[in-house]
Amino acid sequence: MLWRPEDRLLYEYDGLSSRRVPDAVAFPRSTEDVTEIVKLARREKVPVIARGAGTGLSGGAVVTEGGIVVSFARMKKILEIDIPNQRARVQPGVVNLDLSLAVSDVGFYFVPDPSSQKACTIGGNVAENSGGPHTLAYGVTTNHVLGLEVVLDDGRVIRTGGKVWDRPGYDLTGFIVGSEGTLGLVTEITVRLTPKPEAVKTLLAIYERVLDATRTVAAITAGGITPAALEMMDGITLRAIEAATHAGYPLDSAAVLLIEVEGLREAVEEEVEAVEGICRRHAAREVRRARSEEERELLWRGRKNAFGALGRISPNFYVQDGVIPRTRLPAMLEYIAAVGEKHGLLIGNIFHAGDGNLHPLLMFDARDSKQTAKVLVAASEIMARCADLGGSITGEHGVGIEKNELMPLIFSPDDLAMMRRLKEVFNPAGFFNPGKVLPTGKMCGELRIQVGGGA
Amino acid sequence: MIAAVETIQAELAAIVGDSAMSAGPDACRPFAVDGVEPRLVVYPSSAEQVAALLRCASERDLAVVPVRNGTKLGVGNAPRRYDLALSLKSLNRIWHYEPADLTVVVEPGMKLGDFQHFLARDGLWLPLDPRGGARASLGGILAANAAGPLRGRFGGPRDMVLGMKIATGDGKIIKTGGRVVKNVAGYDMAKLLIGSWGTLGVIVEVCFKLFTRPAARRTFVFHLGGLEAARDLRRQILKSPLGPLRMALVDGNAAEIVEGAGTKFETRNSKIETRSSNFELRGSNFEFWLEAGGSQNVLARFARELEELARGASVQMDKRDDATLVWDRIADFVTLVTENSKEAIVLRVPLPLDSSEEFLRMALDETQIRAFVSQPGSGVVTLVLSGEASGGNWPTSAASSVAKLRDLAEKLGGTMAVEHCPAEWKPLIDVWGRPGNDVEIMRQVKAVWDTKGVLSPGRFVGGI
Ligand SMILES: Cc1cc2nc3c(=O)[nH]c(=O)nc-3n(C[C@H](O)[C@H](O)[C@H](O)COP(=O)(O)OP(=O)(O)OC[C@H]3O[C@@H](n4cnc5c(N)ncnc54)[C@H](O)[C@@H]3O)c2cc1C
Numbered sequence: 001m002l003w004r005p006e007d008r009l010l011y012e013y014d015g016l017s018s019r020r021v022p023d024a025v026a027f028p029r030s031t032e033d034v035t036e037i038v039k040l041a042r043r044e045k046v047p048v049i050a051r052g053a054g055t056g057l058s059g060g061a062v063v064t065e066g067g068i069v070v071s072f073a074r075m076k077k078i079l080e081i082d083i084p085n086q087r088a089r090v091q092p093g094v095v096n097l098d099l100s101l102a103v104s105d106v107g108f109y110f111v112p113d114p115s116s117q118k119a120c121t122i123g124g125n126v127a128e129n130s131g132g133p134h135t136l137a138y139g140v141t142t143n144h145v146l147g148l149e150v151v152l153d154d155g156r157v158i159r160t161g162g163k164v165w166d167r168p169g170y171d172l173t174g175f176i177v178g179s180e181g182t183l184g185l186v187t188e189i190t191v192r193l194t195p196k197p198e199a200v201k202t203l204l205a206i207y208e209r210v211l212d213a214t215r216t217v218a219a220i221t222a223g224g225i226t227p228a229a230l231e232m233m234d235g236i237t238l239r240a241i242e243a244a245t246h247a248g249y250p251l252d253s254a255a256v257l258l259i260e261v262e263g264l265r266e267a268v269e270e271e272v273e274a275v276e277g278i279c280r281r282h283a284a285r286e287v288r289r290a291r292s293e294e295e296r297e298l299l300w301r302g303r304k305n306a307f308g309a310l311g312r313i314s315p316n317f318y319v320q321d322g323v324i325p326r327t328r329l330p331a332m333l334e335y336i337a338a339v340g341e342k343h344g345l346l347i348g349n350i351f352h353a354g355d356g357n358l359h360p361l362l363m364f365d366a367r368d369s370k371q372t373a374k375v376l377v378a379a380s381e382i383m384a385r386c387a388d389l390g391g392s393i394t395g396e397h398g399v400g401i402e403k404n405e406l407m408p409l410i411f412s413p414d415d416l417a418m419m420r421r422l423k424e425v426f427n428p429a430g431f432f433n434p435g436k437v438l439p440t441g442k443m444c445g446e447l448r449i450q451v452g453g454g455a
Numbered sequence: 456m457i458a459a460v461e462t463i464q465a466e467l468a469a470i471v472g473d474s475a476m477s478a479g480p481d482a483c484r485p486f487a488v489d490g491v492e493p494r495l496v497v498y499p500s501s502a503e504q505v506a507a508l509l510r511c512a513s514e515r516d517l518a519v520v521p522v523r524n525g526t527k528l529g530v531g532n533a534p535r536r537y538d539l540a541l542s543l544k545s546l547n548r549i550w551h552y553e554p555a556d557l558t559v560v561v562e563p564g565m566k567l568g569d570f571q572h573f574l575a576r577d578g579l580w581l582p583l584d585p586r587g588g589a590r591a592s593l594g595g596i597l598a599a600n601a602a603g604p605l606r607g608r609f610g611g612p613r614d615m616v617l618g619m620k621i622a623t624g625d626g627k628i629i630k631t632g633g634r635v636v637k638n639v640a641g642y643d644m645a646k647l648l649i650g651s652w653g654t655l656g657v658i659v660e661v662c663f664k665l666f667t668r669p670a671a672r673r674t675f676v677f678h679l680g681g682l683e684a685a686r687d688l689r690r691q692i693l694k695s696p697l698g699p700l701r702m703a704l705v706d707g708n709a710a711e712i713v714e715g716a717g718t719k720f721e722t723r724n725s726k727i728e729t730r731s732s733n734f735e736l737r738g739s740n741f742e743f744w745l746e747a748g749g750s751q752n753v754l755a756r757f758a759r760e761l762e763e764l765a766r767g768a769s770v771q772m773d774k775r776d777d778a779t780l781v782w783d784r785i786a787d788f789v790t791l792v793t794e795n796s797k798e799a800i801v802l803r804v805p806l807p808l809d810s811s812e813e814f815l816r817m818a819l820d821e822t823q824i825r826a827f828v829s830q831p832g833s834g835v836v837t838l839v840l841s842g843e844a845s846g847g848n849w850p851t852s853a854a855s856s857v858a859k860l861r862d863l864a865e866k867l868g869g870t871m872a873v874e875h876c877p878a879e880w881k882p883l884i885d886v887w888g889r890p891g892n893d894v895e896i897m898r899q900v901k902a903v904w905d906t907k908g909v910l911s912p913g914r915f916v917g918g919i
Contacts, residue, residue, distance in 0.1 A: 323635040
């Protein structure tokens with residue numbers, strides 16, 4: 001446990017924001033410890049907030065009204081690796097990349113690969129239903145989680161699902177994944193492991209116009225090719241990244257697509273040809289292929305370290321997360337540019353293009369309160385447009401305290417009432433992670449945005 | 456208070472119109488579930504009508520079972536009560552079809568076959584081959600989370616749904632998810648509905664993520680002498696980078712059924728006929744079916760590597776260019792069996808991937824198994840039991856076989872559910888097995904969706 005104010009201060013933040021310093025921070029080592037903490041907190045009527053690595057970008061691990069933060073930093077054992085059955089059982093504090101590394105020698109990996117995978121925990125991934133550059137072809141966290149152990153608000157421990165598909169009964173596992181720590185504390189996770197592909201090819205397509213890049217994305221999808229990854233970066237972000245990482249990105253281009261195709265050697269050869277053809281037909285100035293693993297890693301390093309790099313060109317930036325149908329990308333990026341112009345804001349774009357999952361980066365200086373206000377207005381305009389296009393207000397970063405008041409953009413009062421009643425089944429007193437996901441009725445104009453963020 | 460049929464009829468007619476409703480034994484019999492017949496059948500033609508019917512049912516305390524084609528109506532316990540069959544036949548429209556986005560919004564009454572036909576025009580498909588095959592409705596597939604051999608490669612319905620509209624027991628229409636391929640806004644309520652067997656709400660609209668059809672396909676059939684050979688072959692294929700579309704292991708009897716010969720399950724005095732009275736499955740031949748998809752180069756690679764595997768294991772292998780029909784019959788194996796034998800019991804046993812052959816070996820030692828189809832890519836085994844060879848006290852002996860097999864499955868880390876069994880035997884046979892310690896939560900979840908408990912009461916696990 002941490003009680004001293006200077007220690008607790010560190011747990012005030014996550015990747016988005018901060019609100020309040022927690023009253024205490026606990027570091028359980030086992031499910032039993034978690035149960036005891038929950039019982040104690042319930043007796044004392046204080047909220048419980050789960051915390052993985054604190055890389056969340058919607059304020060999920062932030063303390064809103066005091067309480068105990070339960071950090072899973074010390075529950076980071078891989079409990080079982082079962083290669084013949086392609087499963088693993090892990091504690092929630094296991095760092096995402098560590099699981100893939102642990103099974104890499106035998107030719108397997110854990111598919112969800114958030115760009116934060118060196119730090120974020122599998123418990124956090126489960127809570128947020130995280131995605132990553134390589135979830136385009138193989139699905140996000142929910143498609144790779146089969147079972148959970150969960151501590152409920154009265155200290156009861158339930159097990160949902162398991163190693164096999166189809167336990168009789170409702171799919172509570174699927175319901176709890178993505179519930180952002182508001183239903184219970186996840187203390188164990190059974191996941192699917194996936195064999196690594198035989199061949200991987202990585203392309204960088206370079207464009208003079210953003211429009212051509214976005215049209216390429218739509219054409220690849222429509223052409224029936226599902227690359228393993230299809231990422232886009234625009235000129236603003238490219239230049240920032242290049243200055244920091246020297247990944248070899250072209251400085252004078254308007255946008256690049258980073259495309260990866262994986263699978264059987266024969267299929268990969270053909271798909272790379274097809275993808276390259278589509279890029280060229282959509283006016284790519286150049287299409288580069290990574291010729292070695294080193295070249296491939298360099299291309300990805302730029303992408304994965306993008307956010308650190310952006311810190312160098314703007315004192316603060318706000319990462320948005322919205323989704324639109326892929327065919328609407330060209331129109332949507334034009335809209336984002338227009339919003340930036342209207343408010344006099346610099347907006348970069350770096351995102352999971354193949355999914356239609358946008359991450360506009362709104363750059364600003366937090367010391368300038370007028371600019372901060374404009375950023376919030378611009379962000380909500382972008383969200384509203386995503387909703388209008390039949391999209392969503394979050395593709396992977398979650399709702400948290402960032403977007404709970406925006407939920408009515410896409411859900412009716414009946415939809416939200418149903419979610420609330422279902423939440424009450426698990427968490428009747430609103431004792432886990434209060435004030436998250438569902439609207440509270442209070443508009444939070446004072447979101448304090450940090451430098452940082454991610455995709 | 457049970458209302459008189461006449462008063463209900465007037466109220467329901469006000470919602471759907473006289474012509475979308477029928478009463479009387481002849482109209483109701485086809486919708487019987489395990490011998491329990493409804494009193495009325497209604498055919499709503501919109502989501503709003505479904506909601507209004509459910510509202511009325513909740514107010515009047517009428518038990519409702521949502522149905523379409525009845526391909527899976529025999530699954531589950533008999534309903535505790537059953538007044539209204541809610542046929543989703545007229546909800547079969549496609550709303551938003553965006554081929555370039557690979558998404559579609561469709562109503563639940565559409566049959567899988569019609570849907571695939573529609574998508575094929577653009578070279579797309581929904582990679583599902585569930586029980587019921589082309590006749591299964593999309594709503595029924597979702598309610599059962601039904602998936603066949605394609606699941607090992609593509610996942611099941613739960614992995615393909617992007618959003619839904621659901622009419623709740625008390626008649627509200629709720630939306631969850633959306634129409635985009637990635638979305639984490641709010642709780643994923645669709646997961647609860649998928650596999651809920653009509654006990655939570657009626658799915659009135661669903662958005663699917665679509666896939667591109669493989670350019671070409673080829674089927675390879677290995678003729679194996681035993682389960683060890685099957686296990687070795689499966690392990691080698693799963694270890695290789697090949698990634699087949701689907702795989703199935705069938706015993707000799709099942710092979711005859713799916714290949715259309717069907718000599719062994721003909722109805723004769725409603726008993727399963729066997730070739731000899733000394734029915735012995737253990738030493739018989741097994742066939743291991745594998746379908747590959749992709750370009751000609753990819754198929755050539757499959758052919759090369761599989762031939763090598765076959766040579767290495769000294770087993771015979773054939774190639775077939777078009778085996779669609781057989782795959783359809785593998786997917787619909789349960790129907791083929793149960794249509795021809797009133798007394799067959801069919802069990803569905805999901806197991807850890809590496810345990811299916813072990814389970815089969817032990818199961819064949821212990822009980823009277825007539826035929827099986829196993830999905831090596833997903834660990835699901837479908838078994839057919841028949842009493843004939845057990846001599847006499849069938850179904851009592853069947854009940855004990857089912858219990859034995861369930862223990863076996865659970866010992867290996869799997870579970871077991873009864874997919875089909877004659878209605879009158881259900882009191883003897885535990886359909887779903889013991890629920891886990893999350894069943895209390897499930898009961899509460901049910902009460903949230905269906906406050907009056909009118910939807911398919913008693914059909915699901917734990918009496919839900
Ligand atoms: C640079 C950067 C890049 C990023 N890239 C991506 C990306 O590509 N894709 C993506 O999806 N996200 C991305 N993110 C967001 C973030 O990393 C993910 O949401 C991640 O899954 C959060 O994990 P965490 O361990 O840091 O969780 P935290 O931030 O600590 O917590 C997140 C939520 O999970 C809950 N929680 C944590 N553990 C448990 C538990 N055991 N039981 C119940 N609830 C729990 C918390 O209460 C909180 O609500 C990125 C973030 C950064 C900073």
